[in-house]
Amino acid sequence: xxxxxxxxxxxxxxxxxxxxxxxxxxxxxxxxxxxxxxxxxxxxxxxxxxxxxxxxxxxxxxxxxxxxxxxxxxxxxxxxxxxxxxxxxxxxxxxxxxxxxxxxxxxxxxxxxxxxxxxxxxxxxxxxxxxxxxxxxxxxxxxxxxxxxxxxxxxxxxxxxxxxxxxxxxxxxxxxxxxxxxxxxxxxxxxxxxxxxxxxxxxxxxxxxxxxxxxxxxxxxxxxxxxxxxxxxxxxxxxxxxxxxxxxxxxxxxxxxxxxxxxxxxxxxxxxxxxxxxxxxxxxxxxxxxxxxxxxxxxxxxxxxxxxxxxxxxxxxxxxxxxxxxxxxxxxxxxxxxxxxxxxxxxxxxxxxxxxxxxxxxxxxxxxxxxxxxxxxxxxxxxxxxxx
Amino acid sequence: xxxxxxxxxxxxxxxxxxxxxxxxxxxxxxxxxxxxxxxxxxxxxxxxxxxxxxxxxxxxxxxxxxxxxxxxxxxxxxxxxxxxxxxxxxxxxxxxxxxxxxxxxxxxxxxxxxxxxxxxxxxxxxxxxxxxxxxxxxxxxxxxxxxxxxxxxxxxxxxxxxxxxxxxxxxxxxxxxxxxxxxxxxxxxxxxxxxxxxxxxxxxxxxxxxxxxxxxxxxxxxxxxxxxxxxxxxxxxxxxxxxxxxxxxxxxxxxxxxxxxxxxxxxxxxxxxxxxxxxxxxxxxxxxxxxxxxxxxxxxxxxxxxxxxxxxxxxxxxxxxxxxxxxxxxxxxxxxxxxxxxxxxxxxxxxxxxxxxxxxxxxxxxxxxxxxxxxxxxxxxxxxxxxx
Numbered sequence: 001x002x003x004x005x006x007x008x009x010x011x012x013x014x015x016x017x018x019x020x021x022x023x024x025x026x027x028x029x030x031x032x033x034x035x036x037x038x039x040x041x042x043x044x045x046x047x048x049x050x051x052x053x054x055x056x057x058x059x060x061x062x063x064x065x066x067x068x069x070x071x072x073x074x075x076x077x078x079x080x081x082x083x084x085x086x087x088x089x090x091x092x093x094x095x096x097x098x099x100x101x102x103x104x105x106x107x108x109x110x111x112x113x114x115x116x117x118x119x120x121x122x123x124x125x126x127x128x129x130x131x132x133x134x135x136x137x138x139x140x141x142x143x144x145x146x147x148x149x150x151x152x153x154x155x156x157x158x159x160x161x162x163x164x165x166x167x168x169x170x171x172x173x174x175x176x177x178x179x180x181x182x183x184x185x186x187x188x189x190x191x192x193x194x195x196x197x198x199x200x201x202x203x204x205x206x207x208x209x210x211x212x213x214x215x216x217x218x219x220x221x222x223x224x225x226x227x228x229x230x231x232x233x234x235x236x237x238x239x240x241x242x243x244x245x246x247x248x249x250x251x252x253x254x255x256x257x258x259x260x261x262x263x264x265x266x267x268x269x270x271x272x273x274x275x276x277x278x279x280x281x282x283x284x285x286x287x288x289x290x291x292x293x294x295x296x297x298x299x300x301x302x303x304x305x306x307x308x309x310x311x312x313x314x315x316x317x318x319x320x321x322x323x324x325x326x327x328x329x330x331x332x333x334x335x336x337x338x339x340x341x342x343x344x345x346x347x348x349x350x351x352x353x354x355x356x357x358x359x360x361x362x363x364x365x366x367x368x369x370x371x372x373x374x375x376x377x378x379x380x381x382x383x384x385x386x387x388x
Numbered sequence: 389x390x391x392x393x394x395x396x397x398x399x400x401x402x403x404x405x406x407x408x409x410x411x412x413x414x415x416x417x418x419x420x421x422x423x424x425x426x427x428x429x430x431x432x433x434x435x436x437x438x439x440x441x442x443x444x445x446x447x448x449x450x451x452x453x454x455x456x457x458x459x460x461x462x463x464x465x466x467x468x469x470x471x472x473x474x475x476x477x478x479x480x481x482x483x484x485x486x487x488x489x490x491x492x493x494x495x496x497x498x499x500x501x502x503x504x505x506x507x508x509x510x511x512x513x514x515x516x517x518x519x520x521x522x523x524x525x526x527x528x529x530x531x532x533x534x535x536x537x538x539x540x541x542x543x544x545x546x547x548x549x550x551x552x553x554x555x556x557x558x559x560x561x562x563x564x565x566x567x568x569x570x571x572x573x574x575x576x577x578x579x580x581x582x583x584x585x586x587x588x589x590x591x592x593x594x595x596x597x598x599x600x601x602x603x604x605x606x607x608x609x610x611x612x613x614x615x616x617x618x619x620x621x622x623x624x625x626x627x628x629x630x631x632x633x634x635x636x637x638x639x640x641x642x643x644x645x646x647x648x649x650x651x652x653x654x655x656x657x658x659x660x661x662x663x664x665x666x667x668x669x670x671x672x673x674x675x676x677x678x679x680x681x682x683x684x685x686x687x688x689x690x691x692x693x694x695x696x697x698x699x700x701x702x703x704x705x706x707x708x709x710x711x712x713x714x715x716x717x718x719x720x721x722x723x724x725x726x727x728x729x730x731x732x733x734x735x736x737x738x739x740x741x742x743x744x745x746x747x748x749x750x751x752x753x754x755x756x757x758x759x760x761x762x763x764x765x766x767x768x769x770x771x772x773x774x775x776x
Contacts, residue, residue: 007398012394213613245599
């Protein structure tokens with residue numbers, strides 16, 4: 001096990017009706033006016049907006065609104081949010097939505113207190129170290145952004161989809177996870193969320209760290225739980241208990257618990273996927289189910305023991321180590337197929353012509369990865385493996 | 389899954405050499421003088437005291453010492469600590485030891501700011517809601533007190549061994565877990581710690597809550613990891629990786645993670661054990677390995693499904709549900725026997741004569757328990773089941 005420092009100060013309010021408790025929590029942090037940040041129209045349809053406004057009003061918290069956050073949230077919207085916060089003198093940011101909205105809120109919260117353009121913190125030119133207090137109401141379980149300190153934003157004019165953190169202040173103070181508001185999600189979004197959660201575990205689980213029994217046990221438990229309950233939800237989207245299992249599993253997948261004691265993850269597949277979704281209008285989860293089997297095929301020989309363990313404990317495979325390792329990759333691809341998430345670039349109409357552009361983009365910060373350090377040639381080969 | 393609120397603000401510094409980072413952390417909390425609280429002589433033998441003093445000095449933190457905390461820590465020592473803190477104007481408490489020392493430190497930290505005697509907070513007469521900042525250096529993994537907000541103290545003159553919490557302030561601000569300092573522990577203490585950790589999982593796992601897949605996966609992962617690594621340590625006590633696995637598993641067993649989404653646990657077996665160790669000089673872990681199989685035999689019919697799952701996922705048992713459920717109880721008793729933890733009252737020289745006294749003590753707050761509400765008669769029967 002690696003030495004580690006672990007802290008996660010986010011308070012979670014989980015369950016039916018918990019949005020009503022948020023206003024009091026915001027007030028207890030001495031916040032009196034928030035930027036209410038959201039995406040498109042879904043929060044007006046599923047009753048979440050009304051519940052949020054009600055708890056704000058009940059606690060005399062003022063707000064100013066900024067909607068329109070897109071999946072793969074963009075820097076221009078972040079800049080707009082920062083502008084509004086400064087002008088309107090808000091002292092907190094309330095994200096109501098999925099990971100995209102929360103990530104956008106994190107960048108805004110840090111940007112308000114940042115000297116210069118907040119993109120400099122993504123670009124590693126200057127560290128962001130503080131931010132306005134952040135609160136969230138989660139409407140799509142996937143990224144775990146509701147309980148971690150990271151945000152991924154796309155700089156549209158340069159097709160860069162990069163991550164940043166302002167440290168401790170980037171953890172939401174309080175996040176509400178009410179699984180019942182996810183019952184009306186389009187099936188595709190539920191699936192994307194499940195793939196995203198599993199992918200976070202993969203990045204951590206397959207990072208090559210040795211002596212990680214307890215971490216691996218928890219990782220495998222999350223994978224099995226997500227796989228089981230996303231399948232139930234395909235046939236029974238109103239199943240509250242499965243929504244709850246999927247939601248809490250997705251949060252635990254990337255709240256730091258699974259990283260503690262590891263080398264903090266491989267993350268090269270996320271880099272490759274970010275290049276995909278920086279160029280194409282493709283959901284993050286869909287990009288991950290395309291890229292992970294390809295990455296696995298390319299790197300599994302660097303840790304046959306772990307891929308064998310994966311095959312045995314997730315798919316109950318039996319046989320010789322390398323056979324089980326290879327078969328486990330086929331099995332996870334089959335699972336993605338089964339839940340309707342794409343597993344090849346061609347399925348999303350991206351063909352060979354795109355590979356040089358994608359390779360170029362994903363190589364901007366190469367070498368990437370921990371289990372195998374990937375250079376430009378490796379990255380190109382993995383995109384080729386992902387074609388079919 | 390039950391609705392829940394979850395927050396755990398404790399920062400963990402885990403691994404070899406991490407004690408050296410503690411002084412800076414204490415300083416960052418604006419603490420300038422601590423009560424350095426410890427047990428007997430072990431921290432002077434294993435080098436922990438020196439490491440602690442060094443990091444305090446390096447960060448200009450003053451201290452005053454109070455040693456002599458016993459296993460099953462007592463109120464009189466807590467009162468002594470409170471007195472010293474007030475007289476010496478300390479602004480933080482640093483516990484260096486196992487769960488007993490940390491629990492004693494928590495009661496002291498709250499007691500300094502409590503009007504009246506701190507036992508009133510154990511007795512439910514008055515709530516404790518604040519305390520001095522607490523820091524810990526863990527030397528024996530068992531109770532998870534290093535990452536939760538609870539403390540158990542014994543009021544000697546009344547043989548009451550009860551728990552309390554001052555809420556958020558009872559979470560240690562920072563806890564150091566360096567598994568290497570546990571390499572020199574007597575085997576018995578390693579075993580007691582493992583049993584304690586497993587028992588915490590049992591209290592949560594067997595509380596009858598339904599729809600707890602992800603919680604159960606994590607619980608079973610912790611049980612398997614503790615069982616595996618405590619056995620390795622019996623033969624190879626200097627195995628750092630197994631010390632690390634046991635240490636982090638014990639912390640995760642009772643840091644709130646396993647309680648979230650459940651009914652917060654059954655805890656009747658702990659009540660029964662507390663009566664045992666309030667009267668007899670018996671380690672908490674030893675008392676738990678005696679009481680748990682007895683409690684399980686008495687209550688398993690209230691949740692055959694969970695006991696069956698336990699048997700299948702922990703001991704790979706096959707067959708009909710009730711057969712597996714019953715056999716799982718025999719198996720856990722066998723495991724306790726195997727690692728040398730007692731499984732009957734007679735093994736620790738407690739016989740039938742003691743049962744009325746123990747029943748009386750454990751019934752003070754009856755009914756206890758969640759899976760089955762236990763009254764005085766139930767408690768007596770369970771003590772009888774524990775005799776042999």
